[in-house]
Amino acid sequence: MQSLTLPFIAIAGLAVLGYFLAKSRALQVSEGDIRKLVSLPSQHALNAVLATIVPAVAAILLISLYVRLTDGTGSWFFQFVVIGLAVTGLALSLIGIKTETRARTFAERWILGLLIFASTIAILTTIGIVFSMLFETFNFFGQYDWRDFFFSTNWSPNFRGNSDLGIIPLLWGTLYISFIALAFAVPVGLFAAIYLSEYAGPRMRSVAKPAIEVLAGIPTIVYGLFALITVGPFLRDYFAAPMGFGQSASSVMTAGLVMGVMLIPFVSSLSDDIINAVPQAMRDGSLGLGATKSETIRQVVVPAALPGIVGAVLLAASRAIGETMIVVLGAGAAARLSLNPFEAMTTVTVKIVSQLTGDTDFASPETLVAFALGLTLFVITLGLNVLALYIVRKYREQYE
Amino acid sequence: MEDMYHADRAMSTQQDIKIKADKVQVYYADNHAIKDVDVEIADKTVTAFIGPSGCGKSTFLRCLNRMNDTIDICRVEGDITIDGEDIYDPKVDPVQLRAKVGMVFQKPNPFPKSIYDNVAYGPKIHGLARNKAELDEIVEKSLRKAALWNEAKDRLTAPGTGLSGGQQQRLCIARAIATAPEVLLMDEPCSALDPIATAQVEELIDELRQSYSVVIVTHSMQQAARVSQKTAFFHLGNLVEYDDTDKIFTNPEDSRTESYISGRIG
Numbered sequence: 001m002q003s004l005t006l007p008f009i010a011i012a013g014l015a016v017l018g019y020f021l022a023k024s025r026a027l028q029v030s031e032g033d034i035r036k037l038v039s040l041p042s043q044h045a046l047n048a049v050l051a052t053i054v055p056a057v058a059a060i061l062l063i064s065l066y067v068r069l070t071d072g073t074g075s076w077f078f079q080f081v082v083i084g085l086a087v088t089g090l091a092l093s094l095i096g097i098k099t100e101t102r103a104r105t106f107a108e109r110w111i112l113g114l115l116i117f118a119s120t121i122a123i124l125t126t127i128g129i130v131f132s133m134l135f136e137t138f139n140f141f142g143q144y145d146w147r148d149f150f151f152s153t154n155w156s157p158n159f160r161g162n163s164d165l166g167i168i169p170l171l172w173g174t175l176y177i178s179f180i181a182l183a184f185a186v187p188v189g190l191f192a193a194i195y196l197s198e199y200a201g202p203r204m205r206s207v208a209k210p211a212i213e214v215l216a217g218i219p220t221i222v223y224g225l226f227a228l229i230t231v232g233p234f235l236r237d238y239f240a241a242p243m244g245f246g247q248s249a250s251s252v253m254t255a256g257l258v259m260g261v262m263l264i265p266f267v268s269s270l271s272d273d274i275i276n277a278v279p280q281a282m283r284d285g286s287l288g289l290g291a292t293k294s295e296t297i298r299q300v301v302v303p304a305a306l307p308g309i310v311g312a313v314l315l316a317a318s319r320a321i322g323e324t325m326i327v328v329l330g331a332g333a334a335a336r337l338s339l340n341p342f343e344a345m346t347t348v349t350v351k352i353v354s355q356l357t358g359d360t361d362f363a364s365p366e367t368l369v370a371f372a373l374g375l376t377l378f379v380i381t382l383g384l385n386v387l388a389l390y391i392v393r394k395y396r397e398q399y400e
Numbered sequence: 401m402e403d404m405y406h407a408d409r410a411m412s413t414q415q416d417i418k419i420k421a422d423k424v425q426v427y428y429a430d431n432h433a434i435k436d437v438d439v440e441i442a443d444k445t446v447t448a449f450i451g452p453s454g455c456g457k458s459t460f461l462r463c464l465n466r467m468n469d470t471i472d473i474c475r476v477e478g479d480i481t482i483d484g485e486d487i488y489d490p491k492v493d494p495v496q497l498r499a500k501v502g503m504v505f506q507k508p509n510p511f512p513k514s515i516y517d518n519v520a521y522g523p524k525i526h527g528l529a530r531n532k533a534e535l536d537e538i539v540e541k542s543l544r545k546a547a548l549w550n551e552a553k554d555r556l557t558a559p560g561t562g563l564s565g566g567q568q569q570r571l572c573i574a575r576a577i578a579t580a581p582e583v584l585l586m587d588e589p590c591s592a593l594d595p596i597a598t599a600q601v602e603e604l605i606d607e608l609r610q611s612y613s614v615v616i617v618t619h620s621m622q623q624a625a626r627v628s629q630k631t632a633f634f635h636l637g638n639l640v641e642y643d644d645t646d647k648i649f650t651n652p653e654d655s656r657t658e659s660y661i662s663g664r665i666g
Contacts, residue, residue, distance in 0.1 A: 201472075281509035285572070287470060289522040289579055290499030299521070304512045 007060060007082040014083075015052045018090045022048035025097045039103035044093075047103040050110035051093040056086035133378065136371035144365040149372060155335035157355065157366045165369045167376060169335040173252070173345035174377075177331060178320035180256025180341065181263055186313055188260070189267025196268070197275040198297055209272065216265040220325040227258040227330030240342035248332070250344040255330030259323055266316040274308030275301060307392050314388035318381045324349040348373050418443040418583060418613040419464060424478035426459055426468065433459050437478075437639045439632060441583075446605060446614045448624035448645065451634035452660065457617045460634070461585050464615065465501035466494040482583065499526050502581035506588040508568035510560030510575075515552050518560040518571055519543060522579035538578055546574035547604050566597020573604060577612075584608060586616040590623065602627050621661055625649050633657045 026041035027034070034041065063078045097103070141149070144165060152166025192212060196205055232249035235257075240246050278301050286296040302309070324347075332344030333354060355370040362368070419441040426434035434456045441447050449457035459468070466487060468474040480487050487497050499522070510518050519539045522528075529535035539556075543549040548570040552563075560571050569589060576584060586605070590598040605627045608614055618624050624631050625645060632642040633654075641648060641657045652658045 279509070281505060281507055282511060284467065284470070284503075284505060285509040285511065285575075286521070288465065288467060288498055288503035288505070289525070289575065290495050290497075291521075291525050292495050295525055299525075300511050 007056070007079050007086075010083050011053055011056045011086045014086045014090050015049045018048035018052045018093065019045045021090075021094055022097060025094055026103075029097055029099055036099050038100050043107055044097050044101070044103040047107040047110070048090060048093040050107055051089035052086050053089075054110050054113060055089050056082050059085050129378070130375075133371050133375040136368055137375045140365055140368035140372045143368065149369070153337055155351070157369070159364070159366055161364075163366050165365065167348070167373065169337045170346065170348045170351050170373065171376075172337050173327075173331070173335065174321055174347040174349070176252050176341070176345065177256045177259065177327060177347060178317060180252060181259035181320045181323075182313065182317055184257055184260030185263035185267050185316060189264045189312075189316075190271055190309065192264065192268040193271035193275055194297060194302070197272045198293070198301070209269070212268055213265050215262065216269070218262070220262065220323060221329075223258050223262050224325040224329030227254050227326055231258055232330060235342065245340055245342035248342065248344045250330060250332035251342045252331055252345050253341040255327045256341070258330050259320055259326050262323075262326065263316045263319060266319060267312050270312035270315070271305070271309050274305045274312070277308070278304045307394070311388045311392045314384050314391075318384050321377065321381055321384075322349060323347075324353060328353075348377050352377075416443040417441070418482065419615075420479075420481045420484075421460075421463075422479040422481075424460070424463060424476065424480060426456070426463060426477075427475045428471075429473045433637055434463070435637045439639060439642055441613060441615060442630065443613045444609055444611075445630055446609050446616060446628040447630045447632065448628035449615065449617045449632050449634060450619075450621060450624050450660070451640075453619075455634040456637040457632075457634045458587050461587055461615060461617050464583070464585055465498045465503055467498070467503065469494050499579050500581055501583045501585060502576035502579060504569070504572050504576050504584065504586045504589045507592050508565060508572050510563070510568050510571050512559065512561055514557045515543075515560045515563070515571060516556040519574050519578045522575060526579055528578075528580065542574040542578040543571075545577055545604075545607070546570045547600060548574055564597070566593050566600060569593055569597065569601060570604065573601070573608075577608070581612065583613045583615065586614065588617050588619060591619060598623070621649070633660060635660070 023041045023045040026037060026039075026044040030037045030041075037044075039047075059082050063082070067078075093106075149165055149167055151168070152164055153168045154164040154166050155169045157163040157165060196209055196212075200208060228249075232251065232254040235251060235254055236247065236249045239253075240248070240251065282300050282304055283296055286300045287293070291299070327347045327350050331346060331350075333346050333350055334344045335351065336343060336345050338345065352370045352373050355367055355373075417440045419439075421437055421439045421441075424434055424437045425432065437456075437460060449461060451457045462468045463476055463480060464482075464487075468476060476488060482497075482501065486492070511521065513521070516539055519542050520535055523535060523538050529538055540549060540553075543552055548567060551567060552571070560568065563571060569592070573584075573589070589605075590601050593601065602623065605614055605616065609629075616624075616627065628645045630642070631645040631648040633640045633648065633652075633656075635656050641652060641654045643653075648657060649661060652661065
């Protein structure tokens with residue numbers, strides 16, 4: 001990449017040069033009367049800048065990708081090509097400046113290209129993530145039987161070999177903790193949203209809504225500390241120990257409740273926006289029939305907002321499944337398959353971290369299992385997102 | 401069913417006073433929107449409120465079923481009685497009142513539910529049906545009265561939002577009459593409809609007069625002349641003139657009324 005510094009400086013220089021050249025040339029072509037020009041001098045200048053930068057930068061990206069894939073080395077030839085493209089783009093745009101040139105539409109076409117490129121990045125990244133995971137996962141299944149991975153109920157990695165790497169206890173921990181988190185966050189968040197959007201006055205709303213959203217800004221490691229030093233011991237001393245559920249401060253319940261608190265703003269803030277988007281005409285119609293406010297909310301407003309609320313809940317579910325820090329500090333790191341919510345358990349994400357930290361050898365199944373775990377998790381959250389999209393699309397704009 | 405709902409009012413005659421308003425004032429915060437309105441609305445009659453935009457006719461209509469209660473800054477003074485009962489008395493539950501005084505809005509606003517559930521909504525809330533068969537009967541009766549039964553009977557489970565604009569408005573009328581109201585308030589019910597749907601709704605309003613006292617706010621003077629027996633002209637928050645529709649449109653007493661109906665103000 002060192003070799004690319006020079007082309008970047010050259011392109012930037014050419015672009016600045018192009019800006020001033022195009023502007024002066026446009027003025028020159030207009031013979032002092034810019035009303036003769038179809039496009040303004042500044043639009044010609046913008047077109048020249050974009051024509052210089054865009055193809056050259058695109059070439060840099062393509063060349064560096066090509067060099068990586070072929071394991072080749074960069075050479076002066078590539079730099080020559082890049083700078084050549086920039087010069088050509090500049091020259092062509094300058095030659096093209098005439099009174100009737102529509103530089104405005106040309107410049108907009110370059111910008112359209114940039115917009116398309118930006119949206120492709122997100123899609124390509126997703127594909128890239130899948131492929132990088134897929135590759136290592138294949139390596140893992142080359143060394144470890146997939147049936148043992150998916151169906152074994154025992155997780156005991158052993159760095160000297162002969163490990164049991166069953167995903168079931170981890171998946172169980174993930175789903176159990178997420179379930180508790182959602183069982184806490186969904187009602188609380190939804191009720192908070194209903195209060196804020198339907199009952200709270202404007203002053204209350206202007207204070208309460210940002211205050212709830214502060215929760216979303218707290219780093220998850222801070223939630224983890226809260227779980228470790230406050231919620232965990234509290235649950236152990238007041239619930240688990242007296243009721244004979246065990247003596248562990250780290251528990252599914254601890255992590256689930258704290259994670260639930262973390263998710264409240266996701267559910268409440270999105271649901272609040274969605275409930276607010278339900279037209280006032282719906283409420284008037286129901287109130288006009290002699291329904292009470294609460295009947296109106298239960299039978300008209302919430303059903304009309306339901307698709308959006310489901311979307312919010314599934315978004316929260318994706319967050320819960322991917323959460324790591326709260327689980328490490330709140331639920332511990334012991335893989336266990338148990339129904340007792342006051343016992344320590346762990347999740348897929350925590351085990352991915354622990355398998356990849358420390359002295360690791362990227363050829364052993366004990367390390368590679370992390371990629372298989374990651375891919376499984378990715379597939380689950382992707383499935384949830386697809387489901388959310390489907391539900392939202394199917395019921396969208398129903399009240400219009 | 402019809403008889404059961406209205407048996408108690410079978411004896412009433414055309415000239416009975418259903419709603420009586422006395423010195424009604426409405427304020428939106430500091431804005432005095434309705435000034436000293438006195439009006440007597442007869443039972444089994446269509447009463448039209450006309451007047452230029454912002455004259456307070458919709459505001460006054462919304463006083464009659466206390467829909468203004470849902471607006472925080474709105475304040476109503478004076479007396480409004482329905483069948484002699486003060487509807488702003490603290491003992492009166494606005495929710496109960498609205499079951500008795502139904503309302504149809506300017507823009508059709510069916511709930512995002514099936515046609516059946518839209519109509520059954522009110523009767524379910526107020527417990528008007530003891531079982532499914534009775535509910536079915538109320539739904540059919542209401543849809544028939546709203547002249548929507550023939551179009552809707554094969555698609556009762558389809559969403560009400562899938563109907564055309566005119567059908568949606570008739571669905572809203574069916575929904576309002578399903579709760580067996582005594583008064584039906586209509587706030588520009590045809591302003592979002594095409595002429596054909598408007599004609600259907602107007603015909604319907606004329607039929608509804610047999611059973612209800614109908615109050616309609618309209619911007620169309622032709623519509624007021626076609627459907628109503630009594631007309632009230634509002635201007636700048638005042639009730640300028642209230643008389644038989646024929647008289648208002650042929651021989652108004654107030655010069656402002658004459659200017660408005662002949663198109664000089666408004």
